[in-house]
Amino acid sequence: xxxxxxxxxxxxxxxxxxxxxxxxxxxxxxxxxxxxxxxxxxxxxxxxxxxxxxxxxxxxxxxxxxxxxxxxxxxxxxxxxxxxxxxxxxxxxxxxxxxxxxxxxxxxxxxxxxxxxxxxxxxxxxxxxxxxxxxxxxxxxxxxxxxxxxxxxxxxxxxxxxxxxxxxxxxxxxxxxxxxxxxxxxxxxxxxxxxxxx
Amino acid sequence: xxxxxxxxxxxxxxxxxxxxxxxxxxxxxxxxxxxxxxxxxxxxxxxxxxxxxxxxxxxxxxxxxxxxxxxxxxxxxxxxxxxxxxxxxxxxxxxxxxxxxxxxxxxxxxxxxxxxxxxxxxxxxxxxxxxxxxxxxxxxxxxxxxxxxxxxxxxxxxxxxxxxxxxxxxxxxxxxxxxxxxxxxxxxxxxxxxxxxx
Numbered sequence: 001x002x003x004x005x006x007x008x009x010x011x012x013x014x015x016x017x018x019x020x021x022x023x024x025x026x027x028x029x030x031x032x033x034x035x036x037x038x039x040x041x042x043x044x045x046x047x048x049x050x051x052x053x054x055x056x057x058x059x060x061x062x063x064x065x066x067x068x069x070x071x072x073x074x075x076x077x078x079x080x081x082x083x084x085x086x087x088x089x090x091x092x093x094x095x096x097x098x099x100x101x102x103x104x105x106x107x108x109x110x111x112x113x114x115x116x117x118x119x120x121x122x123x124x125x126x127x128x129x130x131x132x133x134x135x136x137x138x139x140x141x142x143x144x145x146x147x148x149x150x151x152x153x154x155x156x157x158x159x160x161x162x163x164x165x166x167x168x169x170x171x172x173x174x175x176x177x178x179x180x181x182x183x184x185x186x187x188x189x190x191x192x193x194x195x196x197x198x
Numbered sequence: 199x200x201x202x203x204x205x206x207x208x209x210x211x212x213x214x215x216x217x218x219x220x221x222x223x224x225x226x227x228x229x230x231x232x233x234x235x236x237x238x239x240x241x242x243x244x245x246x247x248x249x250x251x252x253x254x255x256x257x258x259x260x261x262x263x264x265x266x267x268x269x270x271x272x273x274x275x276x277x278x279x280x281x282x283x284x285x286x287x288x289x290x291x292x293x294x295x296x297x298x299x300x301x302x303x304x305x306x307x308x309x310x311x312x313x314x315x316x317x318x319x320x321x322x323x324x325x326x327x328x329x330x331x332x333x334x335x336x337x338x339x340x341x342x343x344x345x346x347x348x349x350x351x352x353x354x355x356x357x358x359x360x361x362x363x364x365x366x367x368x369x370x371x372x373x374x375x376x377x378x379x380x381x382x383x384x385x386x387x388x389x390x391x392x393x394x395x396x
Binding site: 001002003004006007008010012028030031032034035036037039040041043045046047048049050051052055096101110111112113114115116118119120121122123124125126127129130131134141143144145154155156157160161163164177178179180182184185187189190191192193194195196197 | 199200201202204205206208210226228229230232233234235237238239241243244245246247248249250253294299308309310311312313314316317318319320321322323324325327328329332339341342343352353354355358359361362375376377378380382383385387388389390391392393394395
């Protein structure tokens with residue numbers, strides 16, 4: 001699909017048809033996460049693809065899906081035929097930036113005014129969301145704060161932190177997020193030319 | 199351009215031809231940042247597009263480009279005809295998650311185990327990098343830690359934090375980053391199925 005169309009079509013979809021995802025397409029979507037850049041080529045990103053129905057049900061339970069459904073939403077976590085779990089290792093960045101070519105003038109690891117591990121896994125997230133659209137699929141995202149116990153369900157080692165799951169499937173009609181009622185910020189408040197405020 | 203081709207072609211380019219970028223194309227690339235998702239539709243992301251030669255020279259000086267060039271690299275910061283500066287407001291997320299529909303069961307703002315403002319600006323970064331490729335352009339990235347004074351040069355308000363600049367231009371041959379000599383991690387170490395380690 002044309003890039004501009006993929007970008008324009010991307011939106012969070014929180015309901016899916018009861019239909020499996022082609023494994024080759026799913027692999028391409030998951031591998032897109034690993035096409036994102038990383039500071040110093042630290043490659044701190046990692047991905048777990050979950051299609052197993054029992055594990056998906058465990059994740060849905062850990063996300064308290066029943067309570068969510070009771071409020072009128074679709075059971076989109078358990079219904080999604082695939083979960084792509086995005087993980088990142090902060091430690092990978094520290095290891096990389098303690099290598100000789102990355103030390104500062106005093107021979108020390110740089111300070112990290114921006115924690116680029118979160119930025120880079122965000123780049124991976126966007127790549128996955130767009131790659132799903134490119135395959136004619138749809139994706140949603142649920143953050144780790146809303147899922148207890150994801151680490152132990154998936155046996156994620158302590159070095160890695162899961163930031164959440166991307167649900168992937170064939171789109172079904174869903175209930176629109178009330179967050180969208182906030183409206184989009186006016187372009188002139190978020191896109192400036194030459195300097196802020198211009 | 200086809201999405202898969204855009205994704206495959208994306209790489210950091212650190213040298214550009216002395217040729218301006220079409221303003222309409224540049225606008226599309228910058229606006230791609232604002233197509234990224236944000237937690238709770240907080241829309242904490244903002245962008246400054248710098249094409250003014252004097253401001254670009256100030257940024258290059260703040261990035262200590264001369265010292266970089268002395269080590270054998272190209273003057274890619276000053277040479278890039280456009281800088282897209284990516285900013286994010288953590289405060290926008292706190293404001294959003296203090297609204298009634300986002301409070302937890304005890305009526306309080308959620309804890310933030312993951313700082314999603316960094317994740318979301320990372321999604322914006324990826325959108326910009328890919329959108330540049332889609333326009334037949336190339337892009338590089340330099341983090342804020344390597345640029346002193348970016349906030350004051352661009353008059354960025356205290357609420358927003360710049361994470362770095364995306365340099366955009368027509369690609370010229372560049373010196374390959376030595377970080378790439380590290381090699382890509384084996385796929386089986388970063389892509390797992392069903393559970394970590396499988």
